[in-house]
Amino acid sequence: MFEGYLTARAYGHFDELLELPELLELPEDIVTPSGHCFSRLEAFALTCARLRTPAELELLSSHYRRSPAAISEAVNWVVTYLDNTWSDLFDFDHTGLLSPENLRRYANAIFCRGAPIRTVWGFIDCTIRAICRPFRFQRQAYNGHKKYHALKFQAVMLPNGMFGHLFGPFEGRRNDNFLLHASKLLEKCAHFAVWPGSSENSPLERRYFQLFGDAAYGISPQLISPFAGARPRTEEEEQWxxxxxxxxxxxxxxxxxxxxxxxxxxxxxxxxVYSSPVGRYYRVGVLLTNILNCYRPNQVSQYFDCEPPSITEYLHH
Known part of the structure; x- marks a missing residue:
């Protein structure tokens, strides 16, 4: 039966599929609210298969010999468990992925790839994920720029191909600065993203590592953005x-x-959104994307020549 799970091509190596449920601390036996029983390997493999394709549950049911209701409940159980268990990795993992030593390594990788400054450790942006029109609070979910109903997430991409921060979901109508303020990310950067050996007397440019975002974010000691505004930009500013x-x-x-x-x-x-953990689907998709990058470095990691952590280094509490 498990041969079929290998069609979820993201996990092309069976040994990885075998070890991940334990590394992710899934319980050995999983019982859904309706009483469907799964081993942790089966439930995790079904979750990967479900996220891999938008096919109807009936097709997955015929392939994996489980009822559509059982598959749906298993996937939602695993997604909820993983998001609850590993959400701290997306906050500000200052003892792991975002340690001061790693921030210095990221800043050096970005500088070596052509950035004109040595302080940028990651890139902040928001992504808008379309959803089915909800039957309640439609105006809050509607994104006027994209012209559809959506959920919005804030993320920081690191030069090793990992998502070092993920915040959300929020209603699609919210702007980027609302998420930045609500996440308190800059406050955490002020506390943790500090150059080793610096002090309160050090100049700001030598005290903090910085994020880089688009012009809407503005400028602070912890975040910089492109030169913008109505005034003409100099040649040096355009080149920067x-x-x-x-x-x-x-x-x-x-x-x-x-x-x-x-x-x-x-x-x-x-x-x-009112019948499925839609926000958790995306958060777990990001978590699994990070995990895949630990096994096989992705194109972002290769572009910056910056190695991601090992799977055991990443999955820590």
Whole structure:
């Protein structure tokens, strides 16, 4: 029966599929609210298979010999458990992925790829995920720019191809700065993203590592953005913007990796926010994308020549 699970091509190595349920601390036996029983391997494999394709549950049912209701409940149970258990990895993992030593390594990798400054450690942006029109609070979920109902997430892409921060979901109508303020990310950066050996007397440019975002984010000691505004920009400013834009584009590749690997996340007609944990689907998709990168470095990691952590280094509490 488990031969079929290998059609979830994201996990092309059976030994990885075998070890991940234990590394992710899934319980050995899983019982859904309706009483369907699964081993942790079966439930995790079904979750990967479900996120891999937008196919109807009936097709998965015929392939994996489980009822559609059982598969749905198993997937929702695993997704909820993984999000609850590992959400701290997306906050500010200052003892692991975002340790001061790693921030220095990321800043050096970005500088070596062409950035004009040595302080940028990651790229912040928001992504808008389309959902089915909800039957309640439709105006809050509607994104006027994209012209559809959506959930919104804030993320930070690192040069090693990992998502170092993920915040959301929020209603699709919210703007980027609302999420930035609500996440308290800059406050955490002020506390943790500090150059080793610096002090309160150090100049700001030598005290903090910095995120880079688009012009809407503005500028602070912990975050910088391109030169913008109504005034004409100098040649040096235009060149600075062009160079930073060329390295920042990798954050778009990172978002693309999530949805190209876990194509169920693109099925907006299946994303019913009041009947399924839609926000958790995307968060777990990002978690699994990070995990895949630990096994096989993705194009972002290769572009910056910056190695991701091992799977055991990443999955820590």
């Amino acid at each position: 913007n062009a160079v930073m834009s060329s390295v920042r584009v990798q954050v778009e590749h990172g978002f693309g990796l999530v949805t190209s690997t876990w194509q169920y996340l693109n099925a907006n007609w299946k994303m019913h």
